[in-house]
Amino acid sequence: MRLICWLRRDLRLTDNTALDYAARTCDGDVVPVFILDPAILNDGYVGPAITAVTLEMLRTLDQALRQRGSELIIRHGDPLSELKTLLQESQADGVVWNRDYTPFAVRRDTAIKRWLKHHKRVARSFPDAVLVEPEGLLTKSAGNPYATYGPYARRWSELAFAQVERVTPAPQQLAPVPASVTRQPLPTLAELGFTLTQTLPPASEDAAQQLLLQFFDRRRALSAVTYATARELPAQPGTSDLSMHLRMGTLSPRQCLKAAADALAAPLTASERQGVDTWISELAWRDFYNQLTFHFPHVLKGPYDKRYAAIQWRNQPDEFAAWCGGLTGYPIVDAGQRQLNQIAWMHNRVRMISASFLVKHLLIDWRWGERYFMQQLRDGDPTANNGGWQWAAGCGGPSAQPYFRVLNPITQSQKHDPSGDYIRRYVPELRHVPNSFIHTPWLMTAQQQQQFNCRIGVDYPAPLIEHSAARARALDTYRAALQPDK
Ligand SMILES: Cc1cc2nc3c(=O)[nH]c(=O)nc-3n(C[C@H](O)[C@H](O)[C@H](O)COP(=O)(O)OP(=O)(O)OC[C@H]3O[C@@H](n4cnc5c(N)ncnc54)[C@H](O)[C@@H]3O)c2cc1C
Secondary structure, three states: OOEEEEEOOOOOOOOOHHHHHHHHHOOOOEEEEEEEOHHHHOOOOOOHHHHHHHHHHHHHHHHHHHOOOOOOEEEEOOHHHHHHHHHHHHOOOEEEEEOOOOHHHHHHHHHHHHHHHHOOOEEEEEOOOOOOOHHHOOOOOOOOOOOOHHHHHHHHHHHHHHHHHHOOOOOOOOOOOOOOOOOOOOOOOHHHOOOOOOOOOOOOHHHHHHHHHHHOOOOOOOOHHHHHHHOOOOOOOOOOOOHHHHHHOOOOHHHHHHHHHHHHHOOOOHHHHHHHHHHHHHHHHHHHHHHHHHHOHHHHOOOOOHHHHHOOOOOOHHHHHHHHHOOOOOHHHHHHHHHHHHHOOOOHHHHHHHHHHHHHHOOOOHHHHHHHHHHHOOOOOHHHHHHHHHHHHOOOOOOOOOOOOOOOHHHHHHHHOOOOHHHHHHOHHHOOOOHHHHOOHHHOOHHHHHHOOOOEOOOEOOOOOOHHHHHHHHHHHHHHHHOOOO
């Protein structure tokens, strides 16, 4: 038997459920394929960073496959028609893949499975990208999906830890792909119509493994055991930086949870244990948002609570452009946006502050920000990104902060970047501004602005809006949407 293994967001050899199944079932006679789908590449949400990362992951995956006697077949086109051609060319008996859960992926995969079955071909899909599948965890009483994180997370752990046993090794040797299969070169980023301006880290299965090892190396000053507190300080590398690997699957969530379980098996102090536990809870958030879009697909188009669709956004294009470019006059927001524009990643705390600022302070539709993040991020994930933006917008439901909680970008900045190191790294105009003004540079006198080499309105913008006025305006706007008759 020969099987096509259709790789999508699982670009690794180790602990790849579908690949492991195919290799064992066919004694290594597997045709690994990745299909570049124009429907995804041109949907307006995919940007150069994640595309560049994916191409590099594909290149390194091909190298790894070649070391095992195989190679990665690349196709560019509609997945069903590409698979039909490949089935014919390779004389394979069917196709296997790991499941994806967005509404788009579910529709696509269902149609492909139907076609394969109708034509009496093998069609098997596997749970792989998450620790607990969306339909694997429903409320005990009514069998409904969870809409809030707390009760979901409490039951998630037991199911997730059971998955750690499933980690599989990479296949040792694979059969060569038949000569009858047409080879297409991996396109360049330019050929796909993208231009990269951001700096990206190494993107391969080896790089992911190295980051995971580093993060669980307790000899380092910052690691999983310090995560509970260090993760709130954007100036420090206190988080794992594994998001793009989890996004495109150069690392599996089971490998992550296994590393965490091994860490917890060692003697740890209470605070160290809390560090690892907190990190595990982020993997639960990842699954939670994934199941949320699966069960409530409308969130990808609008607010979870549909009453919030009535919000009258201001949607000022010049203010949106200022936010995108890191020119709002609020240092922590600008540092975050510039970090995003420079390295295609933003610290989670700053994602929260910046998203909240766009939605609440500027009253710009959260979907504008959601899309900009997707276009810039190297870890852009429709489910986690949507969840983060729904949270920031406070549009009801799942994890949303109530709409009347408006993050204060000044106190958030003072709390999470007390010495201003993060701000100075990304906003060089503020390099010489002392700590007493780093979060509120507009409060400097004209003389101080001269002295610290930062003239407000000339070298660095004045704030787009004053915080308490913005807060009051946001609350009025949200209230008006919820109580239209008052
Ligand atoms: C507005 C907004 C947009 C976001 N967009 C994305 C996105 O497009 N892609 C993305 O992967 N994450 C997104 N997040 C979640 C989070 O910011 C990133 O996962 C995290 O910053 C990645 O850094 P890390 O790998 O060092 O994470 P760590 O803190 O080390 O966490 C480990 C892993 O857990 C997962 N994770 C962590 N936090 C969350 C979360 N809140 N929700 C879901 N999964 C989480 C990620 O896979 C991450 O790699 C967003 C958050 C907000 C507030």
